[in-house]
Amino acid sequence: MSVPVLELRGLSASFPSGQGRRTLFTDVDLTVGGGETAAILGRSGSGKTTLLTLLGLMQRPEHGTITLAGRDVSSLSDADAARLRNRHIGFVFQNYSLIPHLSVLDNVLVPATYAPRDVAGGRRGRVRRRAEDLLDAVGLGGRGQDLPLRLSGGEQQRVAIARALLLEPAVVLADEPTGALDEQTGARVLDMLVATARHEGRCLVVVTHDDAVAGVMDRVFRLGEGTLREEDRP
Numbered sequence: 001m002s003v004p005v006l007e008l009r010g011l012s013a014s015f016p017s018g019q020g021r022r023t024l025f026t027d028v029d030l031t032v033g034g035g036e037t038a039a040i041l042g043r044s045g046s047g048k049t050t051l052l053t054l055l056g057l058m059q060r061p062e063h064g065t066i067t068l069a070g071r072d073v074s075s076l077s078d079a080d081a082a083r084l085r086n087r088h089i090g091f092v093f094q095n096y097s098l099i100p101h102l103s104v105l106d107n108v109l110v111p112a113t114y115a116p117r118d119v120a121g122g123r124r125g126r127v128r129r130r131a132e133d134l135l136d137a138v139g140l141g142g143r144g145q146d147l148p149l150r151l152s153g154g155e156q157q158r159v160a161i162a163r164a165l166l167l168e169p170a171v172v173l174a175d176e177p178t179g180a181l182d183e184q185t186g187a188r189v190l191d192m193l194v195a196t197a198r199h200e201g202r203c204l205v206v207v208t209h210d211d212a213v214a215g216v217m218d219r220v221f222r223l224g225e226g227t228l229r230e231e232d233r234p
């Protein structure tokens with residue numbers, strides 16, 4: 001088995017509701033290794049996005065621990081969590097989340113803007129070249145100076161993938177990355193995410209409603225009835 005990159009142990013989430021709290025899930029365990037791909041399936045409202053925000057250190061767990069590359073990251077300060085997230089976790093969202101007034105190339109470079117000097121500042125030229133190479137790799141070489149709205153949905157999602165990969169994160173998290181795309185374009189975008197995880201040893205976790213998306217992942221988990229269970233694969 002590959003080295004575990006991301007480990008959740010005993011994670012739970014609940015929200016205030018009326019007089020009490022509504023529990024979304026409890027006792028969630030998940031271990032994903034480098035180069036491994038995982039889908040999280042579940043009905044609308046089961047808590048998939050909430051689980052992804054916990055994995056992405058966007059909120060702290062009420063109970064349980066999150067370990068990233070062997071380090072407990074469950075209770076970092078907001079600033080430390082933001083630094084770690086920017087450096088080691090790439091996000092791809094259903095609605096692409098590109099910045100409309102920045103060029104395609106500058107969108108890909110956004111994570112470098114928030115990275116420490118040793119990652120970005122001292123090596124501006126190198127990061128820029130990596131952004132250009134990534135745009136080439138996702139089939140958008142030559143489109144770097146366009147504004148995002150001049151690109152199709154599938155092209156915008158490929159820009160978002162290039163942005164997510166800029167700082168070579170250990171983990172890529174994707175929330176319904178193909179949800180806004182037609183079947184063929186969605187399949188291409190998904191292939192790209194899976195290929196980069198496998199070839200570059202990243203851990204990829206994709207939240208989806210779509211069994212076809214889950215079908216190309218190494219492991220499939222289902223969130224429901226308040227917890228996460230791994231499905232048997234043939």
Ligand SMILES: Nc1ncnc2c1ncn2[C@@H]1O[C@H](COP(=O)(O)OP(=O)(O)OP(=O)(O)O)[C@@H](O)[C@H]1O
Pocket residue numbers: 015016024042043044045046047048049050051
């Ligand atoms: N901060 C919050 N405060 C209160 N309720 C919340 C909060 N965040 C999420 N919820 C509720 O938790 C439930 C799960 O939301 P979540 O977005 O995680 O589900 P999901 O499985 O991703 O759904 P979908 O597939 O529809 O996107 C929803 O009912 C949502 O309203």
